[in-house]
Amino acid sequence: MTEKSPVLLRLTSLRAFAALLVFLFHVRYDGVFAVPGVAMGYTGVAFFFVLSGFVLTWSIPASMSKRTFLRNRFARIYPAATVLAVCSFLLPIPGFGQGIGGALLRFLLLQAWVPINSVAFGGNSPTWSLSCEVAFYVALPFLLLFLHRIGWTIKVIVSVAYFLLASSFVAVVALHGLTAPWLAVFAYANPLVRFGEFLLGVVAALAIKNGWIMKVPLAAVLIGLSVLGLALTRAYPLPDAILTPLFLAVIVLAAQRDLQRPKGLLASRWMVYAGEVSFSFYLVHQLVIENVGHLIGHGGLPVAAVDFLVSVLAAVLVHHAVEVPCQALIRGRLSAARSIAVHPEALAD
Numbered sequence: 001m002t003e004k005s006p007v008l009l010r011l012t013s014l015r016a017f018a019a020l021l022v023f024l025f026h027v028r029y030d031g032v033f034a035v036p037g038v039a040m041g042y043t044g045v046a047f048f049f050v051l052s053g054f055v056l057t058w059s060i061p062a063s064m065s066k067r068t069f070l071r072n073r074f075a076r077i078y079p080a081a082t083v084l085a086v087c088s089f090l091l092p093i094p095g096f097g098q099g100i101g102g103a104l105l106r107f108l109l110l111q112a113w114v115p116i117n118s119v120a121f122g123g124n125s126p127t128w129s130l131s132c133e134v135a136f137y138v139a140l141p142f143l144l145l146f147l148h149r150i151g152w153t154i155k156v157i158v159s160v161a162y163f164l165l166a167s168s169f170v171a172v173v174a175l176h177g178l179t180a181p182w183l184a185v186f187a188y189a190n191p192l193v194r195f196g197e198f199l200l201g202v203v204a205a206l207a208i209k210n211g212w213i214m215k216v217p218l219a220a221v222l223i224g225l226s227v228l229g230l231a232l233t234r235a236y237p238l239p240d241a242i243l244t245p246l247f248l249a250v251i252v253l254a255a256q257r258d259l260q261r262p263k264g265l266l267a268s269r270w271m272v273y274a275g276e277v278s279f280s281f282y283l284v285h286q287l288v289i290e291n292v293g294h295l296i297g298h299g300g301l302p303v304a305a306v307d308f309l310v311s312v313l314a315a316v317l318v319h320h321a322v323e324v325p326c327q328a329l330i331r332g333r334l335s336a337a338r339s340i341a342v343h344p345e346a347l348a349d
Contacts, residue, residue, distance in 0.1 A: 009266070010267050011051060011255060012272055012276060014275065015048065015279070016275045022041055022044040023307075024038040024041050025044070030290070043239050049198045050251055051201060053136070053197070053204075055205075058208075058255075060144075071331065080323050085123060093293075093294050109131045112135075115186040115190065126285070131189075131191065132194045132198075136195065140202070159196075162195070163199065163244070166195070170238055173187040175238070188237040201251065218249075222245035223249050226243050227246075279323070280323060285307070
């Protein structure tokens with residue numbers, strides 16, 4: 001397996017679809033335009049978490065030190081997240097009004113640990129998921145050491161058991177109507193709860209590296225479980241857990257297809273580029289939606305189209321003006337392009 005495996009290209013492209021799903025959800029949630037079929041678009045973040053675990057585990061060279069890995073992760077997310085945090089204070093919405101403590105936590109990407117709505121989701125609200133990712137990044141080198149020391153049966157049991165335990169907690173909160181505000185925030189955003197999704201991606205990547213192949217019957221079972229679960233309940237935020245088996249199947253099948261047929265639409269240059277820019281798109285889209293609405297008013301498909309266009313342009317700007325040069329600077333490479341070629345885990349979330 002080489003570090004330039006095309007599986008990274010295809011899975012990177014999938015991030016663009018997940019980012020678009022989250023965008024469409026926020027367009028609907030913010031009352032701009034009622035896009036059909038995206039009421040559960042927030043589950044795109046669960047897809048990101050599974051994908052992140054898979055891509056990082058797939059691409060990290062065994063020789064990479066913990067220090068280098070964490071430096072690369074810092075270079076990947078902190079510069080753009082910091083710039084957008086500053087922008088969120090300067091723009092009319094949300095502006096600076098969330099409190100110094102909450103603002104500091106958001107700058108440090110620690111906000112998801114605090115089960116208070118205005119802290120976890122304040123400012124540039126989508127960055128709560130980066131708070132989870134930071135926790136996953138810190139845990140991953142130690143997690144891989146542990147997983148490499150145990151057998152495959154135990155790997156599967158540990159990952160599935162953790163996911164089911166976390167999902168059971170979410171189910172209790174969602175289905176029993178527990179109304180304490182902090183519980184709802186904890187069940188949706190806390191890194192300990194969301195770690196199960198990341199862990200499944202990690203173990204799936206290790207399995208494929210070891211030669212395992214997901215057969216059609218297993219994929220059908222995973223997809224069927226998600227379909228059945230949605231038929232039974234869509235109580236927020238339980239669909240995150242319900243759809244995770246489907247997301248896992250999609251990611252694994254896409255990876256396997258890349259190994260067999262590396263060419264195709266998802267591996268095309270423009271789709272890969274869309275996947276690379278999707279991180280910036282994810283960071284900017286909520287601020288764009290809120291501030292475009294503030295300037296020209298909410299409502300209607302034309303406004304939603306403006307939101308999308310401005311989000312794309314802003315994402316391209318942030319990607320090339322912040323992400324790429326900062327990665328080059330922090331990693332000490334001649335260029336971010338060369339850095340990504342040497343360390344393809346830079347393409348992961």
